[in-house]
Amino acid sequence: MKAVRCLVAPLAAVLALTAGSASAEAPAKRVVLTKADAGRALEVSPGTDIEVRLARYYDKPRTYTWDVPQTSDAVVLRRAEGRTTPxxxxxxVFHAKNEGVATISVTRxxxxxxxxxxxxxxxxxxxxVEVK
Known part of the structure; x- marks a missing residue:
């Protein structure tokens, strides 16, 4: 009986600690898109961040560069940040705000x-991107 009491107390403490963390809000999801994802259709839930990373590339004798990615509907996908490198x-990074459909596009x-x-x-x- 004494052994059971020794095991129950630590178990109760662990359960109390994990119960508090289970009720904490889950961090936002993040989806990363690259050049290989051209033409992709995806479904995300509100609150998801969509990160677009497009690397410039060299195809002798040409260098291909990118403009800053844009959204077709800022009510559905709000751009939180965007930049190009020299x-x-x-x-x-786009934040899925409201339900609907938007297209992220970039010109090369x-x-x-x-x-x-x-x-x-x-x-x-x-x-x-469909947000629902």
């Missing part, structure tokens, strides 16, 4: 090396 990478630009030209092709990067 070398041409881009990033942004070509910068040719000296003596070369860029093709006259525009390849947009887009991701469709």
């Amino acid at each position: 070398e041409g990478s881009a990033s942004a 630009k070509c910068r040719p090396d000296s003596g070369h030209i860029c093709p006259l092709i525009i390849v947009p990067w887009k991701a469709k």
Whole structure:
């Protein structure tokens, strides 16, 4: 009987500590999108952060750079931050505020090396986000 009492007290203490942390609010979810996610459709819940990370890349003799990612509907997805780097990478974080559908889009630009030209092709990067 004495052994049972020795085990019950620590168990009760652990349960009391974990019960308090279970009621704490869960941290916001974060989804990260990259160049490979072009054309992706995703579903998120309100409160989710969507981070877009697009690295500039070099395809001899051209460098491809990105503009700052944009949202088609700021009521659904509010951009919390967005920037480009001097070398041409881009990033942004969007916060899913309200239910609905919005598209995150970015334009890619070509910068040719000296003596070369860029093709006259525009390849947009887009991701469709449904918040529900």
